[in-house]
Amino acid sequence: MQPYAQNWTHVTEFVMVGFAGVHEARLLFFTVFLTMYLFTLVENLAIILVVALNHRLHRPMYFFLTHLSCLEIWYTSVTVPKMLAGFIGVDGGKNISYTGCLSQLFIFTFLGATECFLLAAMAYDRYVAICMPLRYGALVSWGTCIRLAAACWLVGLLTPVLPIYLMSQLTFCGPNVIDHFFCDVSPLLALSCSDVTLKETTDFLVSLMVLLVSSTVISVSYGNIVWTLLHIRSAAERRKAFSTCAAHLTVVSLFYGTLFFMYVRTKVASSINFNKVVSVFYSIVTPMLNPLIYSLRNKEVKGALGRAFSLRSWKGQ
Template identity: 90%
Template sequence: MQPHTQNWTQVTEFVMVGFAEVYEERFLFFTLFLIMYLFTLAENTAIILVVGLNHRLQRPMYFFLTHLSCLEICYTTVTVPKMLAGFVDVNGGKTISYAGCLSQLFIFTFLGATECFLLAAMAYDRYVAICIPLRYGSLVSWGTCIRLAAACWLVGFLTPILPIYLMTQLRFCGPNVVDHFFCDDSPLLALSCSDVTLKETTDFMVSLAVLLASSTVIAVSYGCIVWTLLHIRSAAERQKAFSTCAAHLTVVGIFYGTLFFMYVRTKVASSINFNKVVSVFYSIVTPMLNPLIYSLRNKEVKGALGRALSLKSWERK
């Protein structure tokens, strides 16, 4: 916290340092992240189109998958374009207005919380499909799917309201250099000249509540799934049942592993440069990997993508 005096001036814009430490290789990193961003957009758009146009995939599991893909597109678009602009800026950073910074933080937090709840909804879908398949049609109807998806987006939207409100109550007297590639809580709080104790406590409690609530649903769902699989005598049936949730379990492990490390950690473990690396992983790498994980581990998605590509190739001829 910076010392507060009577002659303070509210900061109206911030300068994003980004990855100034790799200034000499900035065009290499720019190209790398641009390719990853475009690849992420292409992958997730392909999944949305394939699921939407293939009647065989009009099922709850793929309904949630399209929401996840849509969310991943928004998730990366909130941060990557600004980061790419920072690479080509002569000072190794890029300015962003105060309002723009808080808007970016709000949207990023909103989408992150939504993904947590959406992964929990997908875990519930797999639980019902494997543990009580005879009631699947009634428990996971289209109406239920729509309500679950809407609840995920709504609760995700409500999550950052209090933290962002508390952020607007803080004073930023200068300096205005944010040592990150997007407006995240920690680097912004380091610049405040107000008492940030309440804000830090609120951020921790909100993050912990979102992570625990969603991860508890996932843990209970998969606990029941494992218990059910252990009572299936046929190894082939057990393998088939597990394969339907292997991709989701992989995505959950990657996403929650990085989030728990990033947001529920002690200050002693904090390192700005290391936090940037972890942030790149869950804000850029993970959205790029998720479509690959789902398509490579799911025969139906692979088949639909293959048919779509084959049809396009045939039409060109």
């Protein structure tokens, strides 16, 4: 306990350093991140529109894919525009209010947790399609899909409630400089004057629970899928079945690999700059790559995108 608590000046605003070491190349970084952000928006909007307009894609697998695309748009929009404003020196671009900082952290955590559960729901869909094809219509009906998607969003929304409440109970008395490009947990805890032990422990347990529950569903689903594929005699049928899972497996590997590194730990990593690089990967790079992965690895999506954006389609032929 601090002896002069009555003299503390409570922080009402934070300053985000972002990538302070790249001042001379800030315009280059601004251009690169803006391009990635715009690609993310265009790619995910394209998938949403193509699935909505193509009746052949009105199936559970693509229903979840549109939810994932919507989520990716919001996920990047929570952090990237503010980061871009900081690069070009927009007035107040690096500043964020205390309330705004906690709100950004809440939304970012909510969307990250929701993505974990959506990826698990997609893995379950693939498991039923490959391992129990005759019961697919009954087990993965539209009602089931809607309930699963709603559960993913609801549980994701509830995930940050306790961590953000505990964060709001901490005291920030200066300095107010966040060594990051958004309000992430670790750099905020480094600025707190309070004992953060309970907060760190809670964050660790909540993150571990979300990642373990969702990754267990994914692991069990794909374990059963692999077992089923091993018992398929036809090599062509095995390849066809695996091709429907390849895109999802790639996305899961990218997303979970970085999340396990960043959040399932109780202490701030020694290299802040390395943390920023990893954060860029899961908050900006992965949402940009996901639509490409799904469109390139999935013949139906690739075909639908090709038809939708071909010159012949625009001419109405």
